[in-house]
Amino acid sequence: MLHRGIKFVHAAALSFSAVLAFLVVSDLDERGVLGGHAALTVRESDGSASGAQVVRALTDLAAERGVAIGRELPDLEDSEGRRHLYLAVGAPQSAEASWLSEGYPAFSQQIKTDVRPLAELGNRDPRGLYYIFGPHGVEQGIVSEFSSLGLTATITHPFAFSNLATHYKDSVLFNALMITVLAIVALTGASVLLSAKTYGVLRLQGLSYTAIFRRDLWQLGRYSLITLIGITAAVLISLGFYNGLARLMLYATVAAGVAAALASFAIATHAVALRLTFKADILAALKGEMPNRISSFAAYAVRVPVLLLIVGLAAEAATAGQDLLQRQQAWETYQRTGDATGIRITGSLAIDEINKMEKVLGQRLRQADTNGEIIVAGRTSSRNILRGSSASGELLIVNEAFLAEQPVFGLDGQRYLPQNQQGERGSGSKVRLLIPEDLSGETERVRQAAPGILNPPEPDSIKQTDIETHSMKSGQSIFSYTSGDTSNRAEGRQDHSFVENPLILVVPNGSRYLxxxxxFGFATRNQVIFPDPQDVRNILREDARMPTYIAALLPVKQKAAVAIREAAYEFRLHLFNLAAGTAVLLITATGVCIVHARKNAQSIFLQHLSGWRFAAIHRTVLIGEASIVILLALWLPVRTWWDNRAIETYEARDMPTPRPPAELSGIDAGAAAGLGGFTFVFVVCALLFFHRRIVKEGTSEA
Incomplete structure (x- = not known):
C-alpha cells in the first residue's frame, strides 16, 4: 500500500489546482474580456475618419470575415465594477452572437460586463481597446482596415503564455504555486523515505526498482482517479451556483495544466526518493534505515532555501495584515467623503498626443479649480528636497479648498483655513508653506525649492516674495483622499491615506503658481477630487474634447472599498503561503530527525546508556540547525546591503534616489528571529521524541 502521505500529496495537488485555476481565471476576467484570441490597441488617428465611419467599416469587416470585433469601455459612473463591450458580430451562430441577447458569460462576479451592438458607439473617438473573437489569422486584415481609416493599431495577445508569465511572475499567486511545489517535493520525499521498510520487503520478494515504481504509479493512478471524480463533482456544483458554469473550458484547461505540473513534480520526487531507498542494502532497508548523507542533503537542499524564503513570506504577511488594518481604520474617513470622485484618464492616446492632452486637460482643471469645483490633494516625496537631512516623508501640494475640508493646525491650535476665511493669518493670493515645528530647520531649503516643485517648466515665474511661511504642529496626520504612491516609499503596497507629519504647499484656487x-499629473493619480460628480458630467457635456481624455469617474469611497477587498484577498493568500511554507519547514525538519534517528539508533541507545548528554549525542543535527539560524541572521543584513548598492551609486553622484534606502525593519528581524527560534525548538523537540522512543524500544528489547 502507498504511504498515506503520498496519497495526501496528490489529493492536495488536485484541490490546489482547482482553487488556483479559480483565482487565475477570475483575475483574467476582471482584467479584460475573455474569449478573444487577440487585442488591438488604437492610439493614433489622423482624423480622416469619424467614429461613425469606423463603426460602419468594422461592422462590414466582421460580417465579411465571419468574426466578432468588440470594443471595451469602462462605465462612466462605475468604472471599478462595470464595463461595456460594444460588439459587431459577423457569424450569427457564434457564441459571441448570443452575448447580445443573453449577456456576457462572466466567470468572476466582481465586475459586470454589459454587451451592446457596436453601432451604439455612434460618433465616439475610435481610439481605444478592441478584441477579436472567432477564427485566427484575421488580425492583420483588421489592422489594415484601421490603417485605411487613418488609425494606427498594434496587435497584442494578452492571454499568450509569455504575457501571462510576465504578469504573474511576481504575484502572490505565483508565490503560492512555488510554495506548493516545495511542499509537494518535501512531503512526497519524506513519505517515500518513511516507506523504506515496505520497499525493503518488496525488494526481498525480488521486485526491481522499475517494478516497484510501476506498482506505485498503478495504485496512485486508481486513487487519483477516484479523488479527481470527487473534486470534479464538487467543482461543478460550486461553479454552477457561482456563475452558471461560465468559461468552464478555460477553467478546466488552467486547472488541468496546474495539476499536470504539480503531478510531474510529485512523480519525479517519488522516483528520486525511491531510488534513494535502493542505496541501502536490503537488510538495512528491512529495519527502515535509509542512506544518511544523501537523505539529509536532500532535506537541507529544500529546507535552507525555504527558510530564507519564508522569512520574506512572514514579513509580507505581516505587512499585508497591517495594510488591511490601516485601510479598515481609514474607511470611516472615506465614508465621510460622500459622492466625491476623481477622474480616470484615458490611456489610449499616442505618446506625441500626451502633451496636447496634458495642456488641454490641465487648463480645464485649472478652470474648475478657479470655479471652486475641485480639491487638489497632490503628494510627492520630500526626501530629495531634504537630502542629507535626517528628516524624510511626504510633501502635500494642495489648494485652498483642501484646507476647507481637512483640518491642519498651527502652533496656537488654530486651524488653517482658505485665505478668504483666514483673517489676519492670510495674505491674499500667495503660496503658503506650512512646515511642522520639528522641521523648522529645513524651512529655507524647502522655500528655495518650492518654485521648481510647483511649476517645473517655469520656476522663475514664482518669486520668493510670493511665498509665505507658517509653522504647524508636528506629528499631524492629514487625510489625503488616496492611499498614496508606493513608489515614494520602501514599504511597498501599504495604505497611507493619512500622511504623517508632511510638508504642505498651499496654492490659491486656480492660480498660475501650479x-x-x-x-494633469495629479489627476492621473486620482489626486484631483470633485466633491460633486455633476461637475465632471458638466465638463464632459460642455467640452467635446473631454470624453476623449476622461474615460470615467473614480469615486473616492468606491475606490477605497475595492482596495479593502483586494487587501483582504492578498492577506488571505499571504497567510496561505506562510502556512504552506511553515509546513515545508516542519516536514523537512522531521525528515532530518527521522533519517538521523533511524541511521544511528544503535549508537544513540549505547551513548545514552554510557551517560552522554542529549546535546552531545545529537550534536551533528544540532550544529546543522544552529548553522542555519546563523545563516538566517547573516542573510538579512547582506540582503539589505545588496538592495542598497544602487542607492549608494546615486548618492555618490549627488543625484536624486529612485527610492528610499532599504532598512532592516522590525518586521523582518522579528520574522527571522521567530522562525529561527521556532524551527530550532521544533528540531530539538523532534529529536527528544525520537531519542526517547529509541531508548524505550532498546530497553524493552534488552
Whole structure:
C-alpha cells in the first residue's frame, strides 16, 4: 500500500489546482474580456475618419470575415465594477452572437460586463481597446482596415503564455504555486523515505526498482482517479451556483495544466526518493534505515532555501495584515467623503498626443479649480528636497479648498483655513508653506525649492516674495483622499491615506503658481477630487474634447472599498503561503530527525546508556540547525546591503534616489528571529521524541 502521505500529496495537488485555476481565471476576467484570441490597441488617428465611419467599416469587416470585433469601455459612473463591450458580430451562430441577447458569460462576479451592438458607439473617438473573437489569422486584415481609416493599431495577445508569465511572475499567486511545489517535493520525499521498510520487503520478494515504481504509479493512478471524480463533482456544483458554469473550458484547461505540473513534480520526487531507498542494502532497508548523507542533503537542499524564503513570506504577511488594518481604520474617513470622485484618464492616446492632452486637460482643471469645483490633494516625496537631512516623508501640494475640508493646525491650535476665511493669518493670493515645528530647520531649503516643485517648466515665474511661511504642529496626520504612491516609499503596497507629519504647499484656487503639468499629473493619480460628480458630467457635456481624455469617474469611497477587498484577498493568500511554507519547514525538519534517528539508533541507545548528554549525542543535527539560524541572521543584513548598492551609486553622484534606502525593519528581524527560534525548538523537540522512543524500544528489547 502507498504511504498515506503520498496519497495526501496528490489529493492536495488536485484541490490546489482547482482553487488556483479559480483565482487565475477570475483575475483574467476582471482584467479584460475573455474569449478573444487577440487585442488591438488604437492610439493614433489622423482624423480622416469619424467614429461613425469606423463603426460602419468594422461592422462590414466582421460580417465579411465571419468574426466578432468588440470594443471595451469602462462605465462612466462605475468604472471599478462595470464595463461595456460594444460588439459587431459577423457569424450569427457564434457564441459571441448570443452575448447580445443573453449577456456576457462572466466567470468572476466582481465586475459586470454589459454587451451592446457596436453601432451604439455612434460618433465616439475610435481610439481605444478592441478584441477579436472567432477564427485566427484575421488580425492583420483588421489592422489594415484601421490603417485605411487613418488609425494606427498594434496587435497584442494578452492571454499568450509569455504575457501571462510576465504578469504573474511576481504575484502572490505565483508565490503560492512555488510554495506548493516545495511542499509537494518535501512531503512526497519524506513519505517515500518513511516507506523504506515496505520497499525493503518488496525488494526481498525480488521486485526491481522499475517494478516497484510501476506498482506505485498503478495504485496512485486508481486513487487519483477516484479523488479527481470527487473534486470534479464538487467543482461543478460550486461553479454552477457561482456563475452558471461560465468559461468552464478555460477553467478546466488552467486547472488541468496546474495539476499536470504539480503531478510531474510529485512523480519525479517519488522516483528520486525511491531510488534513494535502493542505496541501502536490503537488510538495512528491512529495519527502515535509509542512506544518511544523501537523505539529509536532500532535506537541507529544500529546507535552507525555504527558510530564507519564508522569512520574506512572514514579513509580507505581516505587512499585508497591517495594510488591511490601516485601510479598515481609514474607511470611516472615506465614508465621510460622500459622492466625491476623481477622474480616470484615458490611456489610449499616442505618446506625441500626451502633451496636447496634458495642456488641454490641465487648463480645464485649472478652470474648475478657479470655479471652486475641485480639491487638489497632490503628494510627492520630500526626501530629495531634504537630502542629507535626517528628516524624510511626504510633501502635500494642495489648494485652498483642501484646507476647507481637512483640518491642519498651527502652533496656537488654530486651524488653517482658505485665505478668504483666514483673517489676519492670510495674505491674499500667495503660496503658503506650512512646515511642522520639528522641521523648522529645513524651512529655507524647502522655500528655495518650492518654485521648481510647483511649476517645473517655469520656476522663475514664482518669486520668493510670493511665498509665505507658517509653522504647524508636528506629528499631524492629514487625510489625503488616496492611499498614496508606493513608489515614494520602501514599504511597498501599504495604505497611507493619512500622511504623517508632511510638508504642505498651499496654492490659491486656480492660480498660475501650479502648473498644468501638475493638474494633469495629479489627476492621473486620482489626486484631483470633485466633491460633486455633476461637475465632471458638466465638463464632459460642455467640452467635446473631454470624453476623449476622461474615460470615467473614480469615486473616492468606491475606490477605497475595492482596495479593502483586494487587501483582504492578498492577506488571505499571504497567510496561505506562510502556512504552506511553515509546513515545508516542519516536514523537512522531521525528515532530518527521522533519517538521523533511524541511521544511528544503535549508537544513540549505547551513548545514552554510557551517560552522554542529549546535546552531545545529537550534536551533528544540532550544529546543522544552529548553522542555519546563523545563516538566517547573516542573510538579512547582506540582503539589505545588496538592495542598497544602487542607492549608494546615486548618492555618490549627488543625484536624486529612485527610492528610499532599504532598512532592516522590525518586521523582518522579528520574522527571522521567530522562525529561527521556532524551527530550532521544533528540531530539538523532534529529536527528544525520537531519542526517547529509541531508548524505550532498546530497553524493552534488552
Amino acid at each position: 502648473s498644468e503639468v501638475h493638474y
